[in-house]
Amino acid sequence: MKGVLLVNLGSPESPTPKDVKPYLDEFLMDKYVIDVPYLLRALLVRGIILRKRPEESAHAYAKIWWDEGSPLVVLSERMQEKVQPLVNVPVALAMRYGSMTIEKGLQELHDKGVTEVLLFPLYPQYAMASTLTILVKAEEIRKKKFPQMTFTDVPAFYNKPDYIKNLADSIQKHLVGFDYDHLLFSYHGIPERHIRKTDVTKSHCKIDGSCCNTPSPAHDFCYRHQCYETTRQVVKLLGLPEDKYSLTFQSRLAGDKWLEPYTDVEIDKMPGKGIKNLAVVTPAFVSDCLETLEEIAMRAKEDFEKNGGGNFLAIPCLNDDDEWCQTVGNWINDWAK
Known part of the structure; x- marks a missing residue:
């Protein structure tokens, strides 16, 4: 059975320094984001950046936070909800960082009997700090938790x-x-x-x-x-x-x-x-x-x-724009044939 995992960046649980700090730690300690040796990365992130950045970032998040939660998460969920009725396979949503993990998304698909997964990084342009880290993380989880699954990934769609x-x-x-x-x-x-x-x-x-x-x-x-x-x-x-x-x-x-x-x-x-x-x-x-x-x-x-x-x-991003959701649905249907 086939299924789709949409993957976006992620978000802290709340716009507070307490929740922003572990989110930034996970994000900035990713070797594909700050691509220097581990000890140097730890020194930069945990010894310098995380001393001030959580409070500054929390203030910034607080300015944009919605009643429903993180805008990025809420908008991604709205997109998923619009895409799902347009296709005949299960569509799950995950984030590279934060509590909506890729493992949870794959588990959701696994529980529905999915063995063939279309990994869909929600980034138009390819970068190691966005697309590549999603693909690498998903493969690590697949090998450990879901060895029976197979992956196909959506290439960068910058020119489609x-x-x-x-x-x-x-x-x-x-x-x-x-x-x-x-x-x-x-x-x-x-x-x-x-x-x-x-x-x-x-x-x-x-x-x-x-x-x-x-x-x-x-x-x-x-x-x-x-x-x-x-x-x-x-x-x-x-x-x-x-x-x-x-x-x-x-x-x-x-x-x-x-x-x-x-x-x-x-x-x-x-x-x-x-x-x-x-x-x-x-x-x-x-x-x-x-x-x-x-x-x-x-x-x-x-x-x-x-x-x-x-x-x-x-100008707002595409978010859950109807035409964009239809495009995503069309790509999924083309793959699921």
Whole structure:
């Protein structure tokens, strides 16, 4: 019997330092997120970051928390509930970090008699800190707990025509009535070394002005290329002129060289360049979360206005949009045939 496991990032149990701290510990101690030797990682995370970050993050989570709980979890659950009636196989939901574990999701499917699982990381672009860590963790659990199961994973869908159409339609819908000067595509940032580590050719990815535009097998696992390609295809579908949009990367950590240009730096400059009405879309996420609701819709908006900007529109993620849920259902049905 076949079944599907949708997997998103995860969330603390509540917006309090007590619950945020173990969540951040699990997240940041993941060797695919902070990819340094264990002892150094433990020193950085447990000796430095977790001394202040839980309280700061808890404050940020508190600003976006809903009565029903974490927005990311609630929106993922709504999506799952809409997708389930569209398919003829069980659909479970799990998170890479936090209490909604991948093991619980696989157990739910196992209890329904599922032996063939479609692993569906809810990330359009491939990255070792998102997609890869889900696949590795799921395989570890399968070997230990569910050896009779087999996995098929959904590849990065950054360039699939129906996803691109869903994203373009969503952007267009939310721009109605908003006279924008500029549309910013803000993607989650990653360290540059992650790009080189996932380069299957070991030589293509130079993170220069040309490698992302030069055909290569490396592109199947290159986050940077996939972000640019998502943007290129959406822009083409929307018919945007070159001076009307740009691409940046957000949420960097200090100490490493991360993908540039940086979202916060670029947004601060925009009012001085005559951009008074700014719309921002965050296509690295399919569900709104801390990085979209607090970092962009609140902090970036405040910075934009403080630097002389006028109107700021944070375009929601696809979330449980009907067209997007239908697309996911179609992909599942194609696999389940």
